[in-house]
Amino acid sequence: MTLVAEDISCRRDGRLVLDDISFSLPDGTMTALLGPNGAGKTTLLRVILGLEKADGRILLNGADLSTLTRREVARRIAYVPQTNTVAFAYTVADMVAMGRLSHARFGLITPADDKDAVTGALARLNISHLADRAYTQLSGGEQQAVLIARALAQGGRTLLLDEPASALDFGQQKRLWAQLRDLAEQGYTILCTTHDPLRAREIFDVALLMRQGRLVDCGAVGSVLTDEGIDTLYASAHVP
């Protein structure tokens, strides 16, 4: 399964926020999306998910995502938000079960394999013991693991993560990256925004560098995330 973006451009209030972006991510790769604040990283994730309209095409395994329904997209691509404020104290099992909504008929009738998918996702993230705990009372690292488990329960093989490590301490970050690495080894395609190019150099396979809505560089982390490349990416953002 390959995630391909072709000539993606997006305007917001008349301003070009994504400018002609194209890339291709083979399955099983762990890709870091880097760039200064306002570069368009989150917007790119939103466009891939179909949450924001844009020109161009997003293809997943050859299928144009714009031709699929929202439920069909949700079964192929899962989104792990940066932080989420939950108004009600759902249990961890309930949160992960929400990942199965795209498999339910009219959102109402639960398929028979739902329970297996939920317990399987919890087990893969080693959080089965948290199943009956309230999501709102977990630590940041545990919450992030629950959101990844929910993404796995959706059943797709492509995960988009928006700065998943931003609210985590060092130990939690280490566990998160190990979990993501493990998933990539199992064939999951992972696209993840991050503000930590040095860590990205150690963990990720591929890096996409964005600045002012444009993709400025793309390739294996060793060749793209050089000291000079990192300096250029972040320093130039402050030049008027």
Add this chain to the structure above:
Amino acid sequence: MKGIASLACAFIVLVIVAVASLCVGRYPIPLHDCLQFLFSFFHASPTPSVTRSILLQLRLPRLEAAMLAGAALSVSGASYQAVFRNPLVSPGILGALSGAGFGAAVAIVLNYPAWMVSVSAFTGSVVAVLAGVGIARLSGDRSILMLIFGGLVSNALFTSLLSILKYLADPDDQLPDIVFWLLGTLARVTPETLSLVSLPMLVSIVLLCLTGRLLDALTLGDDEARSLGVPVVAVRSVVVILATLLSALTVAMAGIIGWVGLVVPHIARLIVGPGNRLVLPMSALIGAIFLLFADDLARCLSSAEIPIGIMTELSGVILFLILLPRVRSSLKGSWR
């Protein structure tokens, strides 16, 4: 399984409270006579004619009205709380109650008959919600925040229009009618009104109870719900329409009955947890029990009937204060 058992228990309590409600009142009816009357539906058995006519013409319609109104307001409140991602929201947030008050006051000032007051209240309620949604749409933004803003403006508009009508109304005749109507009562519910509103209310309650899992996703926020495959705008529109229909029909039938839609969903969450798949049916059952209980108090506490709106607000406040520590701990870490 625990959730299903809780629902079954609540249903049994509802049946017990319903039978007890048939017995109590200014003309007490022995339990034996009540049961005999109820079983006479299945096979002929002699029931004293006075008892029979009281039960058939007064208490049964009232029982049905109380259960329907309680269930409707509670399910409506729980749905609104999920859609607005806020556990402190009640069915009046989009202007349904202030619109209904204005609609009823218009009919009273124009000296229309009682059934027109109900129709006008229903119309006012729907118009106020449409105005709220319309004002939100003017901004071109479909976010929850703009919807709340629209409801705020609509509420203020129809409350001020109601105040104008109160000011203009005849203080000896019409003004007391308006005030009494606004306090809410089940005394004026007729079998004809019930036959009109029962089916749409029941259908709306059942449909909303089926949307529980989708509502859970909506409480996570629009983008997250969309990424889980939920058609957010469609689901939110359907839920708001059904919840508004429930509030509007209840207000048209019985006037403004406050606090039920706010308090009951919290009690339901304390029993079955926050998942709306169980919260909505549990709210329906507890709402029906709560309003039956409030109506029994309204009928029995004094020689003149106390408006039920006063009873629900009083008992709702007391209940909420008792439950506050548990509600607080159940919301801990979630809504701030």
